[in-house]
Amino acid sequence: MIADSARGPAIRVQGLTKSYKDLHVLRGVDFEVARGSILALLGSNGAGKTTVVRILSTLLKPDAGAAVVNGFDVVRQPARVREPISLTGQFAAVDEILTGRENLMLVARLRHLKNPGALVDELLDRFSLTDAAARKVATYSGGMRRRLDIAMSMIGNPPIIFLDEPTTGLDPQARLDVWQTVKQLADGGTTVLLTTQYLDEAEQLADRIAILHQGRILVDGTLAELKQLLPPATVEYVEKQPTLEDVFLALVGEPDRDGAADDRNVGAVPTTSDS
Amino acid sequence: MNTQVERITSRSFTHFLGDTAVLTGRSLRHITRSLDTIITTTVMPIAFMLLFVYVFGGAIESGSDSYVTYLLPGILLITIASGISYTAFRLFLDMKRGIFERFQSMPIARSGVLWAHVLTSLVANFISLTVVVGVALLMGFRSGASVLAWLAVAGILILFTLALTWMAVIPGLTAKSPDGASAFSYPLIFLPFISSAFVPTDTMPGPVRAFAEHQPVTSVVNAIRDLLTQQPVGSDIWTALAWCVGVLLIAYTVAMATYRRKIS
Numbered sequence: 001m002i003a004d005s006a007r008g009p010a011i012r013v014q015g016l017t018k019s020y021k022d023l024h025v026l027r028g029v030d031f032e033v034a035r036g037s038i039l040a041l042l043g044s045n046g047a048g049k050t051t052v053v054r055i056l057s058t059l060l061k062p063d064a065g066a067a068v069v070n071g072f073d074v075v076r077q078p079a080r081v082r083e084p085i086s087l088t089g090q091f092a093a094v095d096e097i098l099t100g101r102e103n104l105m106l107v108a109r110l111r112h113l114k115n116p117g118a119l120v121d122e123l124l125d126r127f128s129l130t131d132a133a134a135r136k137v138a139t140y141s142g143g144m145r146r147r148l149d150i151a152m153s154m155i156g157n158p159p160i161i162f163l164d165e166p167t168t169g170l171d172p173q174a175r176l177d178v179w180q181t182v183k184q185l186a187d188g189g190t191t192v193l194l195t196t197q198y199l200d201e202a203e204q205l206a207d208r209i210a211i212l213h214q215g216r217i218l219v220d221g222t223l224a225e226l227k228q229l230l231p232p233a234t235v236e237y238v239e240k241q242p243t244l245e246d247v248f249l250a251l252v253g254e255p256d257r258d259g260a261a262d263d264r265n266v267g268a269v270p271t272t273s274d275s
Numbered sequence: 276m277n278t279q280v281e282r283i284t285s286r287s288f289t290h291f292l293g294d295t296a297v298l299t300g301r302s303l304r305h306i307t308r309s310l311d312t313i314i315t316t317t318v319m320p321i322a323f324m325l326l327f328v329y330v331f332g333g334a335i336e337s338g339s340d341s342y343v344t345y346l347l348p349g350i351l352l353i354t355i356a357s358g359i360s361y362t363a364f365r366l367f368l369d370m371k372r373g374i375f376e377r378f379q380s381m382p383i384a385r386s387g388v389l390w391a392h393v394l395t396s397l398v399a400n401f402i403s404l405t406v407v408v409g410v411a412l413l414m415g416f417r418s419g420a421s422v423l424a425w426l427a428v429a430g431i432l433i434l435f436t437l438a439l440t441w442m443a444v445i446p447g448l449t450a451k452s453p454d455g456a457s458a459f460s461y462p463l464i465f466l467p468f469i470s471s472a473f474v475p476t477d478t479m480p481g482p483v484r485a486f487a488e489h490q491p492v493t494s495v496v497n498a499i500r501d502l503l504t505q506q507p508v509g510s511d512i513w514t515a516l517a518w519c520v521g522v523l524l525i526a527y528t529v530a531m532a533t534y535r536r537k538i539s
Contacts, residue, residue: 057380059538079382087380093373097305109297110383112290136308152377 008071010035010160010191011056016065017215018051025051027215028065033208035159038182038192040206042199047212049195050090053164056193057087070160086158090165092145093152094137100124100148101133104155111156123151127181143174150181160191167201172245173253179204291384298378298391305365306399312361317403319464320354321410327473328414335474339504343416347408348499349472352492353464354407355400355436359443360460362396366447367456370537379538389444389534396440397433404432424502431499431512434519439463441526448533472496491518 011033018026025048033039043049054060055067058078066073072080087093094103104123108116124130127147132140137148146166153161163182167175182205186192196202202209203223210220219226242250306312324346327335332342339345369375369388378388408416420428443460450456467473469483470492476484487493494514501508 054376057376059376059379082380082382085380087377089373089376091373093377095301095374096372097308098301102301102304106297106301107377107381110294110378110381112293149373 008068009033010037010070011039011193012066012068013052013056014066016052016055016067017063018048018055018060019063024215026062026065029212029215029217031210031217031220033191033193035191036186036189037207038186038194038205040202040209041193041195041212042197042202042209043195043212044197048215049197049212050164052212053087053089053162053193053195056081057085057162058082059087084158085160085162086153086156087162088149088153088164088166090168092142092149094140094145094148096138097136099134099136100129100140100144103137103148104152107152107155113156116155119155123154127151141174143170143177146170146174146178147181150178154185159189160193161185163192163194165195165197167196167198172248175201176249287384291387294383295387295390295394298387299394302365302391302395303398306395306402313399313403313406316358316361316399317354317406317410319357320350320407323353324350324407324411324414341415341417343411343414344418344504345500346473347411347416348496348503349467349470349492350407350411351404351432351499352435352467352472352495354403355432355439356460356463356466358400358403359396359436359439359463360457361399362392362440363443363447363450363456363459364453365395366392366444367450367453370448385538386531386534389530392444392447393437393440396443397436400432400436418503419505420503421505424505427512428499428502431495431515431519434516434523435495438519438523438526441523441530444530445526445533448530448537466490467492467496470496491515491522494518 009032011031013029013031016026016029017024029048029052031039031041041049041052051060055062056069056074058074058081061075068074069081070084074081095106098106101120101124104120105116108120113119121130124133127150129144129148129151132144137145140148150163150166153163166182167178170178179201182192182194186205186207192205194201194205206223208220208222209226211218211226219229324343327346328343332346335342366389369392375388379385442463446456446459469487470476470490471487472492476487476493479487494511495518497511498508498515500506501511
């Protein structure tokens with residue numbers, strides 16, 4: 001796995017198509033994600049973002065085209081693709097009846113980690129879930145579920161993570177927490193493919209942005225490159241008003257939130273994978 | 276080369292066992308944390324047992340000393356039929372929620388996901404069957420059957436549960452609604468009524484009797500009844516085993532094919 005990861009981009013997609021009867025969801029999608037970078041797949045609802053993620057995570061077979069993850073073809077070598085990846089789907093993939101800790105232990109055991117207990121405690125701490133660890137997930141808020149979901153995806157230190165609309169349905173505070181986590185992942189060298197319908201999310205997080213529209217990639221580039229597609233900026237004088245987000249966060253935000261976020265461990269999780 | 280292949284095969288088989296054990300542990304927690312599902316599973320068979328023994332039983336000529344003893348095998352099958360609908364229901368919920376996709380995108384033995392539900396069904400049904408037999412004992416059920424005969428009864432019940440559970444996997448994978456996932460078990464619950472479970476088949480009119488005598492429940496009920504009442508089991512046990520194994524193989528094949536189509 002290490003030897004493979006030295007070669008080529010983490011994800012390469014060429015001419016990917018997928019249709020459901022008359023509905024052509026993907027009409028030839030091409031993009032690449034360099035190792036250790038964050039690509040945001042930006043698109044409105046129904047653009048085909050989830051379909052791309054499902055194909056890349058071996059849950060769905062494409063009609064045509066090639067998708068290579070970590071050097072392995074998703075159709076011909078799905079088992080090899082599943083080893084380095086982790087999927088955080090659109091809906092939190094957590095078990096409601098189990099506790100937060102049990103959910104993490106479940107994934108750690110399925111990844112055949114030795115001594116999963118220590119790693120799980122560390123993740124609970126990192127994602128501020130220690131106090132809720134013994135509670136059933138059914139009692140968790142949306143933000144807590146999402147944090148647990150992402151923590152579960154990080155077990156075993158997968159080098160490639162898919163995040164399908166990770167902040168949809170979250171309140172602003174929880175959204176900032178998720179952004180923080182994604183940045184930490186990338187700083188630790190993880191490749192992240194993120195889908196989102198929020199422009200600011202792509203702007204905040206991504207090294208490159210690919211805009212998916214009606215089953216095709218319209219443009220693909222860095223934020224600066226995308227901005228050059230439009231006429232150069234003109235200078236206008238606008239009264240600086242606080243945004244509603246500024247007001248909301250000033251009123252309800254925990255005063256020590258930034259400090260606490262900075263204190264959290266950044267980067268890769270030490271693991272003891274035996275594979 | 277050959278040894279390498281063997282090593283990989285044995286490693287993946289160990290992984291299959293390990294993964295299945297972990298996933299079974301998970302779904303067993305679902306059972307122990309919602310014991311009400313076990314109670315609802317046993318309420319209906321126990322109600323039937325009370326109704327038939329204390330209301331209709333006096334008027335039924337079963338040709339047996341104790342009607343509750345005569346009735347119990349059929350009640351046990353009804354218990355299993357109502358129990359396996361929860362397997363379909365739980366599998367359906369897993370499919371609908373993201374957790375199923377998480378498992379499918381992980382490097383685990385994929386069939387372990389189904390086996391975990393099937394093994395959990397065996398445990399859950401064992402608990403409900405124990406509860407039902409306990410109630411039957413209170414109602415006067417007695418058996419002088421040997422340990423070997425009881426083991427044979429347990430073996431038949433396990434095979435019957437396995438066959439019906441793999442059948443339940445199919446609607447669990449394909450249903451569009453939770454009601455649809457569990458509704459398939461209703462005909463299975465009523466199948467024992469047109470069998471030798473409650474009354475001897477020879478009082479039934481021609482076509483009904485022909486159906487009753489040649490459907491699987493009758494041979495299974497007769498085999499268990501003979502074992503419990505220390506009668507010679509005759510050919511019924513072989514017919515019963517053939518039905519169970521046949522249904523099991525077909526249900527398993529169809530369920531696995533459905534699963535592969537669903538996840539690819």
